[in-house]
Amino acid sequence: MWRRSLSSRLILYWIVGSLLVFFSTPVTVQIPLAFFWGRDHSHAPEVWTTKRAREAVIDALRRAPDGTLYVEPTEALRKHKERNPDFRYAVFDPATGALLPGSSADLAENFKALMGNVEVFGSLFHLSNDANVRARGYIRTTVTPFGKLGTIVYGSNFHWDDVFYQLHAYLVTENLLAYLPLCALISIIGFSVVRGGLAPVRMAAGKIRQMDVDTLNQRIPDANLPSEILPFVEAVNDAFQRVHEGVARQRRFAANSAHELRTPIAILCARLDKMEDGPLKREMQRDASRIKTILEQLLVLAQIEERGDANGTPELDLPEAIRSTIADYMPIAFDNNRHIDYDAPDAKIIVRGYRWAVESVVTNLIENAARAEPNGGTIIVRVLTNATVEVVDHGPGIALADREMIFEPFWRKSDATRGTGLGLAIAKELMDKLGGRIWVEETPGGGATFKLAFPTNMSSMFRPFTQNHDSKRQKL
Template identity: 70%
Template structure:
């Protein structure tokens, strides 16, 4: 429909401009509609019922703007001219006046020295009924274009062209939809992309040639992102690996210090640093080895028991205890043992730091492959339970730690298809819950 109603502007005007001597395309043709409307607007009925043409302000302005403009209005049945009409112009149409009802005819007077002058004769439906109208000699002005375009958009034209527009739109809808189907499928896949699925590429087969360069550039952009992520992961892994030696030396030197309160604090800080470092290394290993494959099977109860056994001496040294509860039947999950050790160790160490002296940290495994690490410390405010897993987040500057341990632990769980979240311990404290992916039998 837009193409149809823009035809005067996009087709007819350029044709008239470049081939103006063609009687069908002269620019003066565009003046006839406005001229006829000006004349019809000047019609008046006297008290005796007779019609005449009055020199209205609009008609006077049009004549001043177009010095050669002439017009005539006549009764179609009798051929009688209305007062104010140009008799000389009407004389050219004497054979037609009163005998023929003209629905529209473009003309040029052969005795006119201006070869581009145009006129129009037709029977026009006015507010006073049907009248014959003749206009001639208006000069073309560029604002005539806008007047003509406005007159072009009428109800009759819209209704006549609407079915065709609907049919063409329907055809184009299905054609374009079918052509873009591969792109829609690619867009659906793009919505599922995250840092763990960067190996995905948009399919480039069966795509229209106009869209293919865009898809190829998207794939190239993903490749650059993959290269950048790989470089960052290598840097993190190499940095963590290089830090292992100085941290091991630091721990050894702290162990040689005299037993006092300062040594205990330094040991805690050194252990915290070592745990975070081990978590970073474990995370790098998962990203390097997984390659989209599921983790191996792991008997979770045995792995947890080994972790707790290793942490028991530290718990006793800090006047805490660790209790472990697990079902009699083994619980098999999909997880990396070294990742489970890293996450659970981090959670138990955090729990021991907030557990009151003489208390105990509970580690509970359910048959649904959910592990609870329970402490009886100050707990975590409801509004902070999501924030604690953000990197570098700490409640206040006085809160010990770097704010990285829980963030890394959560990412390790998600890399293995699991979850990590915090709840309130009944009676006070915090319960960290680990949900693992069960191994299908």
């Protein structure tokens, strides 16, 4: 996972890169600079040499069985002396000035006045009476394994391998540890910069996630996008544009096809009417009427987009629109020995929606309910003050598992029933377009209760391209 994260990759590269710099700078920058740009009398390489000599002296400190400290002429000191014939050293007690055995007395002689009186924090020096003008020494009070002691070294010459000694000094653990907080700080900065920089990308992703076939005319905002991401978002927007045009083409094609089929169907119906009465005529008329219904429904679906009004959705009085729909359907219900009870508040309930759309949805629900309602039963249509409509029947109801499926186009519980299975799909499509919702519940005591929630405020106007409440639904 971390390999996919831009910020962790950036931080990893930064850490690896800075570690490389950390380890290579002493070789590539510090040592060459110190070597070539050292100031008068204190060329850095000479300081390294004297420091190295001092360390060899401290390593040679020993305590005799009687407790006295002394400097043992160790192998390291002997080798150093071999390479630097003028090398001398002295160690003294900084409190008393007493010289430790093994020290060079004549070197210490030069510092007699200081020893025991002054604490020296480190000083490079040259003995003026020394003919070798390049000879350097170093005096310093040092904390050694045997306590605080004064050390003096003199007469070491710079050798190339002193560079390695100094390199090691640069790369000690303390320096590496000092680097860690800096590393952590830059990691935090790197992480927040990448996160902040990618915030518009996350916003764009959220927007893309909301896109569906109804919102294809919308575009992902590209303001504030990092220039590296911009081409990607532009490509996505171009793709949406192409898909949008393709979908519009297909919708036009479906609408035109359905429209074109109307005339031959009308002619077919007219010709059937002229046929002699008989069972065949009645069957063919039923078939033709079914084809006609399917065609009408396909037309409604195909025209949904075109019939949206760019100037906004008109307002309508919900109880009044439903009352007139029921009035139209009442005779049919009566003929089929079903009754319709209408229950609505007296006050107006203003919702946003097209009358044809509301009528189409409610008629479909009443038709379904009338088909489900037992012979002689009563369908209840209820309008609630919160702009919700309920169509209640007492039929077999809708099984829990089918409650999503019934809104799919052409879905029918059984082929034995009349109908095409398009009614609820169209109702859902229209409710989505209105910015409302349709769902089904169980009628207490058995049956199905279909519910419609209509939008009442300005924010949910009928828009040809509105955001869906149910992204899972399928389109025709």
